[in-house]
Amino acid sequence: MKRRDFLKNTLIAVAGASIPLSALEMIDPRELFAAHPELRWVFLANTHKCVGCGFCVKACKVENDTPYDANVSRTWVERYVITKNGEIHIDSPKAARDGFISADIYKGQNPLALPEVDFAHGRIEKPSAHKGEFEKIREEDIAQAFFVPKLCNQCENPACVQVCPVGATYQAPDGVVLIDRDWCIGCGYCIMGCPYGVRFFHPVYKVAEKCNFCYHRISKGLKSACVTACPFGARQIGNIRDPNDPVTQSIMSERIGVLKDEYGTKPQVFYIGLNKEVR
Amino acid sequence: MVHGEIWTIKEFFVLPNEYIYWSIQIVMYPFMTGLVAGAFVLSSLYHVFNVKQLKDIARFALVFSFALLPVAMLPLMLHLQQPLRGTNVLMTPHFTSAISAFGIVFLAYACIVASEIWFVYRKHFVDVVNNLQAKSQRTMLENLQLLLNRVLTLGAMDIGKESLDKDHKAVSLLAAIGIPVACFLHGYAGFIFGSVKANALWMTPLMPVIFICSAVVSGIALCIITYIVTMKLRTMWAKRHQGEPGVPSIAQLRQVEDTEVRMSAKALLTFMVLAVTLELLDIIFRGYTAVKSWDILREVIYGLDFYKIFVFQYGLGNFLPFLLLLLPGVTVRRAAFCSLLVLFGVFMMRWNVVIGGQAFSLTFNGFMHYHLPIIPHDMETFKEGLFGALFVMLCPYVIFFFLNKITPVFLEEESH
Numbered sequence: 001m002k003r004r005d006f007l008k009n010t011l012i013a014v015a016g017a018s019i020p021l022s023a024l025e026m027i028d029p030r031e032l033f034a035a036h037p038e039l040r041w042v043f044l045a046n047t048h049k050c051v052g053c054g055f056c057v058k059a060c061k062v063e064n065d066t067p068y069d070a071n072v073s074r075t076w077v078e079r080y081v082i083t084k085n086g087e088i089h090i091d092s093p094k095a096a097r098d099g100f101i102s103a104d105i106y107k108g109q110n111p112l113a114l115p116e117v118d119f120a121h122g123r124i125e126k127p128s129a130h131k132g133e134f135e136k137i138r139e140e141d142i143a144q145a146f147f148v149p150k151l152c153n154q155c156e157n158p159a160c161v162q163v164c165p166v167g168a169t170y171q172a173p174d175g176v177v178l179i180d181r182d183w184c185i186g187c188g189y190c191i192m193g194c195p196y197g198v199r200f201f202h203p204v205y206k207v208a209e210k211c212n213f214c215y216h217r218i219s220k221g222l223k224s225a226c227v228t229a230c231p232f233g234a235r236q237i238g239n240i241r242d243p244n245d246p247v248t249q250s251i252m253s254e255r256i257g258v259l260k261d262e263y264g265t266k267p268q269v270f271y272i273g274l275n276k277e278v279r
Numbered sequence: 280m281v282h283g284e285i286w287t288i289k290e291f292f293v294l295p296n297e298y299i300y301w302s303i304q305i306v307m308y309p310f311m312t313g314l315v316a317g318a319f320v321l322s323s324l325y326h327v328f329n330v331k332q333l334k335d336i337a338r339f340a341l342v343f344s345f346a347l348l349p350v351a352m353l354p355l356m357l358h359l360q361q362p363l364r365g366t367n368v369l370m371t372p373h374f375t376s377a378i379s380a381f382g383i384v385f386l387a388y389a390c391i392v393a394s395e396i397w398f399v400y401r402k403h404f405v406d407v408v409n410n411l412q413a414k415s416q417r418t419m420l421e422n423l424q425l426l427l428n429r430v431l432t433l434g435a436m437d438i439g440k441e442s443l444d445k446d447h448k449a450v451s452l453l454a455a456i457g458i459p460v461a462c463f464l465h466g467y468a469g470f471i472f473g474s475v476k477a478n479a480l481w482m483t484p485l486m487p488v489i490f491i492c493s494a495v496v497s498g499i500a501l502c503i504i505t506y507i508v509t510m511k512l513r514t515m516w517a518k519r520h521q522g523e524p525g526v527p528s529i530a531q532l533r534q535v536e537d538t539e540v541r542m543s544a545k546a547l548l549t550f551m552v553l554a555v556t557l558e559l560l561d562i563i564f565r566g567y568t569a570v571k572s573w574d575i576l577r578e579v580i581y582g583l584d585f586y587k588i589f590v591f592q593y594g595l596g597n598f599l600p601f602l603l604l605l606l607p608g609v610t611v612r613r614a615a616f617c618s619l620l621v622l623f624g625v626f627m628m629r630w631n632v633v634i635g636g637q638a639f640s641l642t643f644n645g646f647m648h649y650h651l652p653i654i655p656h657d658m659e660t661f662k663e664g665l666f667g668a669l670f671v672m673l674c675p676y677v678i679f680f681f682l683n684k685i686t687p688v689f690l691e692e693e694s695h
Contacts, residue, residue: 072281076295090644095295108290111648150294159477165381166364167373185367186360188300189378195477197294197641201282206360263476279642 039174040268041213042240043224044247044256045149047273049234052077052147054099059229061097063214065204072200073097074211075151075226080277081105083141088277093132100147104134148278149235151226152177152198152211153259153267160190160199160210169208175268176215181207195263213237240268282360285660286652291645299637299649302663304358307671309468309490310497310629312351314675316465317498318344319392319457324546326395326454332542335535338399339509339688340502345392346679352385353671357662377471388457388464395453397431398446400686404432427685465494472632479572479643480579480636485561492554497625499547500618503540505679507615510536513689536611544614547621548604555597558628575643583646584635592631596624 001009060075061068076095082088091106109132158177161169168184171177184207191199191208202209214224218237222228227235238247250256250272257274258267271278283298318340324330325337356362372379411417411425435442466487472478473486513532520526562580565573580588600617634649652664661667 070281071284072296078292088644090292090642092292092295108293108645109288111288111290111646162375163377163475164373165376165379166367166371168367183364183367183371184361185364187355187358187378188360189376189471191296191300192475193477195641197297200296200298201300201360203281206282279644 038239038241040240041154041175041218042238042247042251043151043154043213043269044236044238044250045269045271046234046236047146047148047271047275049232050077050147050149051232051234052079052096052100053231054096055229055231056149056226056235057095057097059225060211060214063217063225064211066209067203068097070203071095072203072209074198074209075149078148078150078278079105079145080148080275081137081145082143082277083137084143085141089135089137090277102134103139104136107133107135109133146273146275148271148274149226150196150198150259151269152213153196153265153269154213156266156268157264159193159195159263159265160208163189163193165189172215176212176218177210178212178215179208179210181205184208195260195265196267282659286650286663288648288650289640289645290648291640292642293640293645293647294642297640297647299634299647301358301633301637302649303651303665303668304354304663304671306626306629306633307354307668308351308358309465309472309494309633310626311347311354311671311675312465312468313490313494313497313625313629314501315344315347315351315388315498316461316491316494317496317500318347318502319461319498320495321499321502321543321546323454323458323461326450327458330542332538333546335689336502336506336539336543339506340498341392341396341399342682342686342688343502343505343675343679344498345396346682347675348389348392349678350671350674353674355381357667357671377467377474381467381471384460384464384467388460391453391457391460395450395457396686397433398449398453401432401435401446402438402443403686404428405436405438408432408436431685462491466491472636477641478636479576479639481632483561485557489554489557489561492550492557493625493628495550496547496554497622499543499550500621500625503543503547503618504615504622506543507536507540507611509688540611540614541609544604544609544617547618548601551597551601551621555593555601572643575639579635579638579646583638583648584631587627587635588631592624592627595620596627597621600624 054077057073057075057077060066061073064074066072066074071094073095076092077100078090078092079096079100080088080090089105093100093106154176156175158171161171161177164170164184165187166183166185168180169177169190170180181202186201186207188201188208191201194210199208199210201207214222214226217224224235224237227237236247236250238245240248240251242248251270254272256270256272258270259274260279261267281298283300283302286302287298289297321333322337322340322344325333326341356365359365368379369382372383374380407428408425411421411428414421417425469487469490472481472490473483475481510532514529517526517529517532521529565576600620603613603617603620637647638649639646652660655661655664655666
């Protein structure tokens with residue numbers, strides 16, 4: 001075989017083989033997204049507008065199939081009461097699902113209460129004192145009080161994604177961190193890794209669970225359930241890559257804060273009127 | 280009920296989704312891996328560093344380490360919410376996660392220990408095959424034994440001096456490779472905790488080193504106890520069969536036991552000094568630098584968990600056995616007592632790290648108290664309760680019992 005023929009044949013063989021090989025190439029969602037880099041979901045919470053009605057929590061529980069009475073929630077509202085002597089009182093009873101119906105502050109359960117034995121079912125129950133205790137704070141002692149809504153921060157550098165041993169939790173190209181319920185092994189490492197405590201085990205599916213900005217809604221052009229339910233506009237969702245988005249404009253022009261930026265997670269839930277007491 | 284709710288008591292402000300998610304089984308996990316690594320290091324002291332006095336306990340520690348190995352995996356499986364998906368870690372390991380490579384490191388280590396045991400016991404397997412083959416009449420059980428041992432020889436029937444020397448070399452080599460891998464296996468468990476940046480108590484680069492040192496301490500302690508117990512059983516057996524050929528005299532047994540225990544106790548002391556120094560360094564450093572989290576950590580360390588940390592872990596688990604071992608004239612009984620205390624101390628250390636790390640809220644504004652489920656009333660309270668932990672603790676002994684039938688740890692004619 002002459003050198004010329006050899007080169008010619010090689011060229012034909014390579015060209016011929018590359019056609020079926022190119023058909024085998026997998027479609028990478030990141031490539032598809034690269035065509036639309038103009039989407040990054042962010043959230044804006046205005047603590048001045050939040051009144052602690054709990055409609056957002058209610059809406060979230062119903063929308064996202066979180067058992068209504070289970071003591072976990074994808075989103076919650078915290079109440080901060082700071083007295084004149086500098087004491088800070090914080091609570092979020094039932095994740096504020098029913099709103100803050102009492103002026104008394106929930107102080108948690110009493111660890112010293114003895115357990116009660118339920119002889120009928122042969123099990124040890126938490127005592128009634130464990131249901132919790134409340135503290136009354138006199139109105140004239142209060143220096144300031146406010147509400148802070150919380151939800152998943154859809155971090156740019158999510159610790160939960162980093163620590164998942166099987167890759168069952170991952171970041172979508174538009175920034176939202178999602179969970180594959182069919183692949184999660186339920187080790188709880190992501191729950192431990194999240195500095196914001198937004199993750200929990202779903203009581204029914206027995207896998208890790210958290211807020212995903214209602215991904216099934218926002219990807220259809222709807223707003224997240226909590227945003228829709230909020231009667232005061234304290235919760236807003238938007239696209240930070242769009243300069244005309246009202247959320248982007250607020251983030252650009254207002255003085256905003258994020259939670260726990262010292263962890264390097266780059267959280268994407270922004271707060272207007274964030275106090276230093278909020279962690 | 281939400282996972283974790285049944286054993287968590289929340290005091291003051293704790294986030295709605297915060298519970299003690301990692302409970303007793305995650306305390307058991309580093310405890311058991313630590314025992315594996317420690318037992319292996321003890322056996323390597325003889326195989327690699329040629330500490331002759333440890334010869335008898337070395338082989339024992341090696342087989343015991345192998346018996347402990349599958350049990351190190353057990354607590355992890357028991358704590359998974361989806362235990363049937365446990366193999367996903369091997370199928371799609373996500374390597375940015377500190378636990379994704381656990382299966383790989385674990386299997387690599389298992390291979391090393393298994394092949395080391397094979398080299399140590401090859402001559403024994405061949406001897407058994409030869410002895411049984413020489414018999415004209417064999418029972419059913421003996422036939423089975425013959426088949427098993429023939430498979431175990433893997434066809435390598437040569438027991439000439441030259442090939443035995445090669446075996447010996449292979450053992451030394453494997454033991455030498457095994458030490459760093461054993462340390463890695465356990466340092467890795469420390470890294471799993473130390474790298475959780477969200478947890479103020481866990482996040483320290485010292486964590487892997489602390490874990491390795493306490494692992495070696497606990498492994499040696501457990502070997503001492505188990506060794507003493509098995510020696511007592513052997514002495515009882517020897518008493519009954521005194522005078523028969525091949526039965527060692529009681530004085531002989533007592534003397535062997537005495538030297539082995541005394542030497543192991545020395546190794547135990549050395550590693551204890553290291554472990555305690557590092558643990559104290561960690562606390563002192565935290566107090567001295569006093570970053571934001573120190574306020575709540577101080578309340579946990581000096582308040583909530585004071586008894587668990589300073590009385591049980593350091594007092595009963597470290598300083599008391601340390602003093603007792605330093606006093607001259609260590610007896611077998613005292614060494615056994617000290618080893619029990621040390622084991623308890625290391626268990627408390629794991630407890631204080633795992634449960635203590637979850638004793639405070641991420642907001643630093645509240646506490647979580649852990650109530651270990653004692654009487655199980657469903658699968659979850661069994662798995663993650665007292666009986667689940669006891670089950671994990673008993674497993675290695677059951678495995679060791681059967682393993683000892685195949686690879687007997689006490690062989691008198693052994694020349695290795």
